[in-house]
Amino acid sequence: MKRKLVLAAALGVLAMTGGAFAADHEVQMLNKGDKGVMVFQPDFVVAAPGDTVTFVPTDKSHNAETIKGMIPEGADSFKGAMNTPVTVQLDAEGVYGVKCTPHYGMGMVALIVVGSPVNLEEAKAVKAPGKAKAHLAGLLEEVSAN
Numbered sequence: 001m002k003r004k005l006v007l008a009a010a011l012g013v014l015a016m017t018g019g020a021f022a023a024d025h026e027v028q029m030l031n032k033g034d035k036g037v038m039v040f041q042p043d044f045v046v047a048a049p050g051d052t053v054t055f056v057p058t059d060k061s062h063n064a065e066t067i068k069g070m071i072p073e074g075a076d077s078f079k080g081a082m083n084t085p086v087t088v089q090l091d092a093e094g095v096y097g098v099k100c101t102p103h104y105g106m107g108m109v110a111l112i113v114v115g116s117p118v119n120l121e122e123a124k125a126v127k128a129p130g131k132a133k134a135h136l137a138g139l140l141e142e143v144s145a146n
Contacts, residue, residue, distance in 0.1 A: 064099075
């Protein structure tokens with residue numbers, strides 16, 4: 001009986017700390033970064049299910065929002081407020097496209113891959129405006145290369 005109680009207590013502790021091993025990936029929203037102007041840095045994040053991503057408006061006039069059609073089935077979309085950090089927990093495996101709403105056409109996009117990229121083909125089919133089209137194509141090629 002004592003053995004069962006110890007095992008139950010140990011399992012309870014493990015259950016409570018399950019999220020303690022999840023990582024938080026920080027992405028800066030910048031007017032100028034390593035890859036040019038109006039960028040997320042980094043613009044390509046590989047995460048595990050349960051990880052969080054925090055988008056930090058290092059420079060003003062930015063937000064982070066999922067791109068319609070570029071999130072896995074069953075995943076929640078998100079839209080952060082302007083000039084406000086936003087943290088999202090990503091539980092569903094797949095490819096998540098992210099844009100800065102006012103700078104989307106200028107190519108301010110990022111890609112997050114959580115676990116297996118199960119929706120890669122659907123993400124590739126999404127139409128993007130201006131420079132975002134080429135930038136997303138390059139990021140999606142990184143997914144295929146990994």
